[in-house]
Amino acid sequence: MTAPVRHVVYLHGFPSSPASSKAGMFRRGLTAAGVRLSSPDLNQPEFETLTTTRMLAQVRNELEQIPEGPVAIVGSSLGAFVAVLAAEADPSGHVDRLVLLAPALDFGGPRLQQFGPHSVEDWRQAGALRVHHHAWNEEREINFTLYADAAQYDALALPTRFPTLVFQGDRDEAVDPAMVQRWAAGRPRVDLRMLSDGHQLSDSIDVIWRESARFLGVDETPGHRV
Secondary structure (H helix, E strand, O other), X not given: OOOOOOEEEEEOOOOOOOOOHHXXXXXXXXXXXXXXXXXXXXXXXXHHHOOHHXXXXXXXXXXXXXXXXXXXXXXXXXXXXXXXXXXXXXXXXXXXXXXXXXXXXXXXXXXXXXXXXXXHHHHHHHOEEEEEEOOOXXXXXXXXXXXXXXXXXXXXXXXXXXXXXXXXXXXXXOOOHHHHHHHHOOOOOEEEEEEOOOOOOHHHHHHXXXXXXXXHOEOOOOOOEO
């Protein structure tokens, strides 16, 4: 049996924050079980200039400060895209498994054609788009550099070196379920759980925690180890 994790790094989605409901679920369960959790705020130092390169630097800094493994990275949506890239480039050597929630794996490379209701070409011409930041409940601009920078990263092309548990809603309006299914097919280290849910996976919180806890080596009843 794989050793229980000692530390979990949670990467929130776009546009979200470490205070999201899913981050809170993992924080409560893992803290009660004696497992450390850290969740860098990927909005910092400013949301408008967010890029994949910047997020990867934040995660690398987080991993370098963890004294020992095993470490799991949990990523939600765009955070899952970053999680796959960060695990492959892990400087610590402590990462040994991933949990991906509605993973936006096709955000990088040349594949993305739409960004919400806007085409990528509209975004490029405008230079920035206004989006609703769910965590802050306000409209904020996001620069086109987010997409231009992400185009150099191709998460779909990377090998899957770590055991990876994936939760994907079949009614996801932001991430194509078929894309996630194609990516998981033929990858023996990927365990894909299709759920009757949307992008936020809000109807599946209990099953996500239960299955993730087992995968991480933490009993689903907080306070106990498997």
